Amino acid sequence: MSVLLVLLFLSLATVNINEGCIESERQALLMFKHDVTDGANRLSSWSLHHGHGDCCQWDGVVCDNVTAHVLELHLANPRPLLDDYGSDAENEATERSKLRGKVNPSLLNLTHLSYLNLSQNGFGGIPIPEFIGCIESLRHLDLPKAGFGGLVPNQLGNLSSLEYLNLRADIEDNLYATDLQWLSGLSLIEHLDLSDVDLAQASNWLQVLNTLPFLKNLYLSGCQLPQVPPPTHLNLSSLAILDLSLNDIENSLGGSIFHGLSLYSLDSLQFLNLGSNKFQGKLSSAIGNMTSAIDLDLSDNELEGPIPITMGNLCNLKSIVFSELNLNQDVSTILAVLSGCVSNQLDKLDLSGCHLSGQLTNQLRNFKSLKELHLSGNSVSGPIPISIGELSSLRVLELDQNQLKGQLPSSIGKLTNLEILDISTNLLEGVVSETHIGNLPKLKVFQASKNSFVLRVSPDWIPPFELELLGLRSWNVGSMFPLWLHSQKHLRHLDISGSRISDSLPGWLLNLSSPFQYLNLSHNQIHGQIPGIPWAMSVDLVIDLSFNLLSGPLAPISPNVYFLDMSNNNLSGSLSPLLCYKLKETMGTEILNLGGNVLSGGIPDCWLNWQNLLVIKLSNNRLNGSIPSSMGTLQSIVSLHLQKNHLSGEIPLSLNNCTDLILLDAGENELHGSIPRWIGDSLRKLVVLSLRSNKFSGYIPDELCAIGSLQVLDLADNNLIEVYQDV
Structure with missing residues (x-):
């Protein structure tokens, strides 16, 4: 009988399932x-x-x-x-x-x-x-x-x-x-x-x-x-x-x-994160009692070193994040403290910004499990040890902003799991070749700017990696743009400024399938004309082409360009192709620097669609005519540089709407009339006002004295009337 009841129950359950919810x-x-x-x-x-x-x-x-x-x-x-x-x-x-x-x-x-x-x-x-x-x-x-x-x-x-x-x-x-x-x-x-x-x-x-x-x-x-x-x-x-x-x-x-x-x-704590607080004092030796600790983050506090010797007892530790502490210790001493049972388990060691000195030693080879090593922003000196190549699990290696010297060891090429390599801002030198970076298939970030490296790879080399960030600033990459960049379909950040390139600007560089977010080609000898900057670029794009030999007319830019610096080139012709290309398109540009070129003609009256501008630099050109009244619609602008041109006429009244101006420099032009009183009434945030070497006449308005923030006032070399008062 009991078996029949069980079967009946199961059949009812099955019916319930079939009927749904x-x-x-x-x-x-x-x-x-x-x-x-x-x-x-x-x-x-x-x-x-x-x-x-x-x-x-x-x-x-x-x-x-x-x-x-x-x-x-x-x-x-x-x-x-x-x-x-x-x-x-x-x-x-x-x-x-x-x-x-x-x-x-x-x-x-x-x-x-x-x-x-x-x-x-x-x-x-x-x-x-x-x-x-x-x-x-x-x-x-x-x-x-x-x-x-x-x-x-x-x-x-x-x-x-x-x-x-x-x-x-x-x-x-x-x-x-x-x-x-x-x-x-x-x-x-x-x-x-x-x-x-x-x-x-x-x-x-x-x-x-x-x-x-x-x-x-x-x-x-x-x-x-x-x-x-x-x-x-x-x-x-x-x-x-x-x-x-x-x-x-x-x-x-x-x-x-x-x-x-x-x-x-x-002692039951496994994960402790006290980062970004205001704890003070020295690290206590009692830290060694946290024998269950796996993840320990004390970063960005006011704690001081040295690291207690008792930390060597924490054999379960997998992550140590002590960045931005004042450890003030030799890095080799810290590695010695942790080189026992801790090193066998440790996945992450972050000691960036800890006032470390000394040299990296072959103790590094003890940290076989290490996946992340962050030593940025210290004073570590000497060479990168060859034993770095034995850390085969490394995914992140950040040694930037130190005082490392010597050549990049070829053993770095053994780190086949490496995804982020940052050795920028050091004193490293020598040749970097395919031996160093040709066997790093997972590399996404390679930041090595501000060193004295020479890049030497085969002309037809195709890297095994797909980079997202590449920084080779101050390298010698050769006179031509590296052709292997053409293979990088996911590149968003590229800095090859000051790298001795004397090539023309290739169209393919601006038309890579993955849109740039940051492109810095400044301080080279790049020549030729600027191709149009594609409109499919990323939002908040930064482009720096300054200090080159670029010539020819300006070209239209994408409305997504946030920062554009083409200063100190040989660009000529009118501003109109850039400023007036699409009068109904809202431009997202906030910083525009065209200074130090040979641009000529008047400043066009096309500013209504550039309402996001904060900084305009048109200085050191050959611009003439008057300052257009539509510049007064730029109510967010904080810095306006018009000096060293051939501008004439009066300062337009519409500029009194630019109440956030901190710097106004229209010196060394041919402006005339009286210095407007409204400058003192409306531009109350001015720190720098320079109208020197123009043709202004009349009295210096008393209203300028009402600008409490003013630190630099340069009205020299005009036709102003001097007023002397008896004391």
């Missing part, structure tokens, strides 16, 4: 879909048509296999925002895939919902819905960077079954909490992330956290934590992860957090 819960999901804007059709399967009626089969929905109740909603944006190297199209796609609108209270009908993830969406700054605090079955609530703002609702404290809560915010959403007492209702919480939630008014934050006995992972980065008194008993011994970075915490607060205990006595 529960009707009330299906309707709840459809109501949720109705209230959100789904630009990428992520919820297209949420439909009653075309055989999609079973909501347990809908994308992002997880049901119980037996009861068919909805248990989980996985609605995080599947396209998280990319870093600075993400293309405009990729970032637009990410924005489009965000769910927007509002969250319908119909989710309350999902009475068995234990998991809710809405992260990385775009709910436009609306408050976190209070009704979420009534979904008592929730054990996991994931809302990081979902676009919620305003006050965190106290109702979340009703989620007594919650084990995981992530409210990590975007700063622009202004998510905040003035009181964290509601957290005490989350007695089972193990993972809590309130990073970038403003807690500046939550004076009870530490007191409440001390009541959570099962808390293991605590993230409070960038929360503006206030100073608080210590609790009588600190109960954070279960913590495995503690992140209090970016809070400006001072020593006094640090002491209160650990209530008289040594900072390093929390």
Whole structure:
């Protein structure tokens, strides 16, 4: 009989599965879909048509296999925002895939919902819905960077079954909490992330956290934590992860957090991040008690060295980030301290900006597991040791801004996993050939500017890598543009300034398939005309072609060019081809430098579509005519350089609209009339005013004395009337 009952139960369960999800819960999901804007059709399967009626089969929905109740909603944006190297199209796609609108209270009908993830969406700054605090079955609530703002609702404290809560915010959403007492209702919480939630008014934050006995992972980065008194008993011994970075915490607060205990006595901690605070004093030898430590970040504090010898006992350490500390120590001594059991496990060592001296030694070969080595911004000298080639796991090697000498060892070519190599701003010299960089297939960033290297590769060489950043400033790359650059389809940042190139500017360089973000070819002997700069370039593009031998007329530029410097060349002709090419196109350019050329003709009246300009440099040319009145529409401009031309007429009254001007230099022209009184009335931020060597006449207006910020006033060599007053 019992066997028959079991078979009957199984048959009923099977029928339930075949019937699909529960009707009330299906309707709840459809109501949720109705209230959100789904630009990428992520919820297209949420439909009653075309055989999609079973909501347990809908994308992002997880049901119980037996009861068919909805248990989980996985609605995080599947396209998280990319870093600075993400293309405009990729970032637009990410924005489009965000769910927007509002969250319908119909989710309350999902009475068995234990998991809710809405992260990385775009709910436009609306408050976190209070009704979420009534979904008592929730054990996991994931809302990081979902676009919620305003006050965190106290109702979340009703989620007594919650084990995981992530409210990590975007700063622009202004998510905040003035009181964290509601957290005490989350007695089972193990993972809590309130990073970038403003807690500046939550004076009870530490007191409440001390009541959570099962808390293991605590993230409070960038929360503006206030100073608080210590609790009588600190109960954070279960913590495995503690992140209090970016809070400006001072020593006094640090002491209160650990209530008289040594900072390093929390021997259960595996990950500790106190970076970007204001801790002071010497690193304590008690750090050696953190025997469970895996990841230790004390960067950007006011702590001082030396590194305690006891750190050599932390055999579980995989990451040490001590950047921007005042260690003031010989780098070889630090390597000696860590060369025991620590070196066998260490993946990352960041000692950049730590006032280190001395030389790198062959102790490096002890760090076989090292994937990242950051020693930027120190005073490390001597050669790069040959043993660097034995660190076969290295992905990031940053030795820039030191005093390293000698040649680049050929053993660097053995680092086949290397993705980032930065040796810029040192005293290195010698030949760099295919032996050094020809076997680095994963290399994405090669920064070696400000050294004295000579590049010597075969003319038909095709690198095995696809670079995104390349810096060869001050190298000798030869008289011709390196043809192998043509193979770099993902290059966004290129600096080959001062590299002895005497070639013409090749069209292919500006037409590579991957748009540039930064292009610096300055201080060479590049000649010939400038081809048009393609309009498919990246937004905020920086182009520096200054100090070359470029000639011929100006060419139109992309509206995406943020910074354009073509100064100190032999460019001739009118400004019109550049300034007036598309009068209806809004130009994004903020800095425009055409000084030191042989440009002639008048300044065209085409400034209405250049409203983003902050700096204009047209000095040292052969421009004539008057200053056009449309320059007065540039209300954001802070620096205007017109000196050493043949400009005539009066200073136009329209410039009184440029109230943010800090520098105005129209010296060494043929301007006449009186010096306008409105300069003193309107341009109250001026620091430098130079009108020297013109034909101004009359009196110096008293209004200039009202410019309190003025530091340089040069009116020499004009026809001004001098006024003497008896004392």
